Amino acid sequence: MRNRIIALMIVAVAALCGWADRAHAAAPDKPNILVFLVDDMGLMDTSEPFIVDQDGKPESHPLNAWYRTPSMQRLAAQGVRFSQFYAMSVCSPSRVSIMTGQTSARHHTTQYIKPESNNRGTFGPPDWRWTGIAQGDVTLPALLKTAGYRTLFAGKGHFGPNDSFGALPQHFGFDVNIAGCAYGQPGSYLGTENFGHGIKGREKRAVPGLDKYFGKDIFLTEALTLEMNAAIDDSVKAGKPFFAYMAHYAVHAPFMTDPRFKDDYGSSPEGVIGKGQAVAFATMIEGMDKSLGDMLDHLEQLGVAENTLVLFMGDNGTDAPQGAATGIACSAPLRGKKGTHYEGGMRVPFIAAWAKRDPNNSFQKALPIPAGRIVTTEFGAVYDVFATALAVAGVDNPAGHAIDGVDLRPVLSGQRDTLSDTPRAFLMHFPHQHRSSYFTVYRRGDWKVIYHYEKPAEDRYELFNLAADRSESNNLASSDPAKLREMMTSMVDALHRADAQYPVDQAGKAVEPVVP
Numbered sequence: 001m002r003n004r005i006i007a008l009m010i011v012a013v014a015a016l017c018g019w020a021d022r023a024h025a026a027a028p029d030k031p032n033i034l035v036f037l038v039d040d041m042g043l044m045d046t047s048e049p050f051i052v053d054q055d056g057k058p059e060s061h062p063l064n065a066w067y068r069t070p071s072m073q074r075l076a077a078q079g080v081r082f083s084q085f086y087a088m089s090v091c092s093p094s095r096v097s098i099m100t101g102q103t104s105a106r107h108h109t110t111q112y113i114k115p116e117s118n119n120r121g122t123f124g125p126p127d128w129r130w131t132g133i134a135q136g137d138v139t140l141p142a143l144l145k146t147a148g149y150r151t152l153f154a155g156k157g158h159f160g161p162n163d164s165f166g167a168l169p170q171h172f173g174f175d176v177n178i179a180g181c182a183y184g185q186p187g188s189y190l191g192t193e194n195f196g197h198g199i200k201g202r203e204k205r206a207v208p209g210l211d212k213y214f215g216k217d218i219f220l221t222e223a224l225t226l227e228m229n230a231a232i233d234d235s236v237k238a239g240k241p242f243f244a245y246m247a248h249y250a251v252h253a254p255f256m257t258d259p260r261f262k263d264d265y266g267s268s269p270e271g272v273i274g275k276g277q278a279v280a281f282a283t284m285i286e287g288m289d290k291s292l293g294d295m296l297d298h299l300e301q302l303g304v305a306e307n308t309l310v311l312f313m314g315d316n317g318t319d320a321p322q323g324a325a326t327g328i329a330c331s332a333p334l335r336g337k338k339g340t341h342y343e344g345g346m347r348v349p350f351i352a353a354w355a356k357r358d359p360n361n362s363f364q365k366a367l368p369i370p371a372g373r374i375v376t377t378e379f380g381a382v383y384d385v386f387a388t389a390l391a392v393a394g395v396d397n398p399a400g401h402a403i404d405g406v407d408l409r410p411v412l413s414g415q416r417d418t419l420s421d422t423p424r425a426f427l428m429h430f431p432h433q434h435r436s437s438y439f440t441v442y443r444r445g446d447w448k449v450i451y452h453y454e455k456p457a458e459d460r461y462e463l464f465n466l467a468a469d470r471s472e473s474n475n476l477a478s479s480d481p482a483k484l485r486e487m488m489t490s491m492v493d494a495l496h497r498a499d500a501q502y503p504v505d506q507a508g509k510a511v512e513p514v515v516p
């Protein structure tokens, strides 16, 4: 009897202290998944080196010395990162790719969405999917929700124009929407400016749902972190696994100094980085990185870090404010930036790691991720997140839903160096106007071909061997016509298989790429 009373007292005390919740949370049947997506963050916007030398060893560049991202270094040290990971060249196409597992050529949201109007451009495909995610679309959060996950959204949406189905993440599978809406940049990053509310000229991009921080000295990145951590608390208390999609508005323009970090950037590497906005951009990067560290710490405090897989990535190449758009500058040693057809336009950092390593954890036994590894022999892409997250959650892709991405687990675990026995291909299709206009990029193995739809025949093709020429400085289109023909044939085939839409001519007729 005495033992029974003691046992009951222990149970009562445990319940009062929240141990019962924690014990329940420590034994979920599925792992948690945190997608940490940074807007407009390129491969070089970090102190963690992702570029490798000819021997596959990480190679530090001046930009790595300029930026400060200790939390990314912490995450990379406990997991695996990719030297080569691709996004689409602008926001909405990548975001829809993450949700659907499809390349933009297939899902047809090929251009970034303008909230108020069709952003087709003069010769863009008339029926491109400018309304973004639609009712009935297969989406990652909806599938995970059906499988028992609590699905948490915070930050930037940009999945559909104003008043559309895709405008609000809760329409297509998220249980919680913190500050997500149609547009892709915040009116202001400052709580003291109410994140744009009441600010003339910025009102129409004012961030929704964060009224409790109005007037406070807090940066948007921090407010979103606090809110997402609170949503994770609720999920853990409810004893449910969570899928958290932490999509920071940072580091997208407007470039506003995060005052917490302004003293860290007194001088800069000569010839690589300018002052002013570049410093503001660096402070936004560091604020984003603090968010990552705070979330990792919070997961540890909750006792769920061992059960949480973190997938960190950018949504397109860098938009760091210096250098010519197609020069070797803000992505150096890569060429180009966000919106361009070069590697700097679409190469992003990617890190996969358990939030805390524990080789005895059953989820980590099922997916062991070696510490501090860098994948150099294979590339991944944002549309792989869909297949990988489903596989980790034990959920099948619905029959009839065509996807372009693959399950990355064999490479994440180090079981394989490559994802298939034949060289992988990457297709990035942009039949619109932006910094670079009307182009398709196709990579297979080490080779990359770029097709320019509107240029005269002599300038229509660019061909690079990325293994020998990572800065895309030596166009081989004229000197290697056989390889050009082979790559163009494969590109055209890939576009047809994806049911791609093409730019149109003055008469409105679709213009398909020409194999030379």
Ligand SMILES: [Ca+2]
Binding pocket: 039, 040, 041, 090, 091, 252, 315, 316
């Ligand atoms: Ca973006």
